[in-house]
Amino acid sequence: MTEAVRSGLPPTGDVAPIADKIRIEGLSYRYRRRGREDVVALDDVDLTVGRGEFLSVAGPSGCGKSTLLRVLAGLQKPTAGVVRINRERRGRPLVAPVFQEYSIFPWRSVEANVRLGLDAAGVDRSEARRRSQEWIERVGLAGFEKALPGNLSGGMKQRVALARAFVVEPEILLMDEPFAALDAQLRKVLQEELLAIVREHTYTVFFVTHNLDEAILLSDRIALMSARPGRMRRIVDVPFARPRSAELRKDPEFVRLEEELWADLKGDVETIEEVVR
Ligand SMILES: Nc1ncnc2c1ncn2[C@@H]1O[C@H](COP(=O)(O)OP(=O)(O)OP(=O)(O)O)[C@@H](O)[C@H]1O
Numbered sequence: 001m002t003e004a005v006r007s008g009l010p011p012t013g014d015v016a017p018i019a020d021k022i023r024i025e026g027l028s029y030r031y032r033r034r035g036r037e038d039v040v041a042l043d044d045v046d047l048t049v050g051r052g053e054f055l056s057v058a059g060p061s062g063c064g065k066s067t068l069l070r071v072l073a074g075l076q077k078p079t080a081g082v083v084r085i086n087r088e089r090r091g092r093p094l095v096a097p098v099f100q101e102y103s104i105f106p107w108r109s110v111e112a113n114v115r116l117g118l119d120a121a122g123v124d125r126s127e128a129r130r131r132s133q134e135w136i137e138r139v140g141l142a143g144f145e146k147a148l149p150g151n152l153s154g155g156m157k158q159r160v161a162l163a164r165a166f167v168v169e170p171e172i173l174l175m176d177e178p179f180a181a182l183d184a185q186l187r188k189v190l191q192e193e194l195l196a197i198v199r200e201h202t203y204t205v206f207f208v209t210h211n212l213d214e215a216i217l218l219s220d221r222i223a224l225m226s227a228r229p230g231r232m233r234r235i236v237d238v239p240f241a242r243p244r245s246a247e248l249r250k251d252p253e254f255v256r257l258e259e260e261l262w263a264d265l266k267g268d269v270e271t272i273e274e275v276v277r
């Protein structure tokens, strides 16, 4: 069943069905600023995401990646255009977001943070406990159930955020630079864990990253955007079979693709530091 879940138009209740999981058409987003010029964060963006696809969005700082993700999350309403999402299961959340800053509650234990979405959905207490425990173990936090976030490292906090998103079994995971605040080693560990999780479960993932290496390792396709105004620049197929592992980085085709994407983005960023290879 297709819903105009996020739409700049009033909901009509009569939406043409789509085969894709997400279809974004003519999407524009303007930030209005009092007494100053509007910022056109997204300008006429078209993009589809297939069912079970892992799609990354990359591009220079300010090209509208986070704006696009927040529109998909329903946190911001587009100025123009339509987003259609194909809902397959009733009674489960359609989307679950994971952000760069560990958006977990400092006064709740690891277990209580992970369970949050299940409690909100009124899932039976023992069922909620069982499912939370499963994901706490899956992300390597067994033994830390009662710990408070203040006593956890950045990597552990981000594992809590991942478990909290996965435990509600959303149809679509929306991830906005979820590993950007982590050091390089930990980032690699969590990338591998995410690869393993999407291997076992069919998720549609919309993943925002500055990091081309990460985008190639994880994604089926990469959407490259350009800034000012934020536009879709190019969509690239990532040709590697799954299951994948970090070993893929040594593949000459991986290296070649990274060079190609970097050459493409480089001209579009004002400073080299804006895009991390
Ligand atoms: N609340 C806001 N008010 C005004 N302008 C905003 C607001 N939020 C974002 N913008 C502007 O909209 C544009 C897109 O911002 P957005 O955060 O979506 O980009 P991004 O691609 O996620 O950048 P980054 O890689 O730095 O996270 C930028 O020019 C930004 O300055």
Ligand SMILES: [Mg+2]
Residues within 6 Å of the ligand: 065, 066, 067
């Ligand atoms: Mg952003």
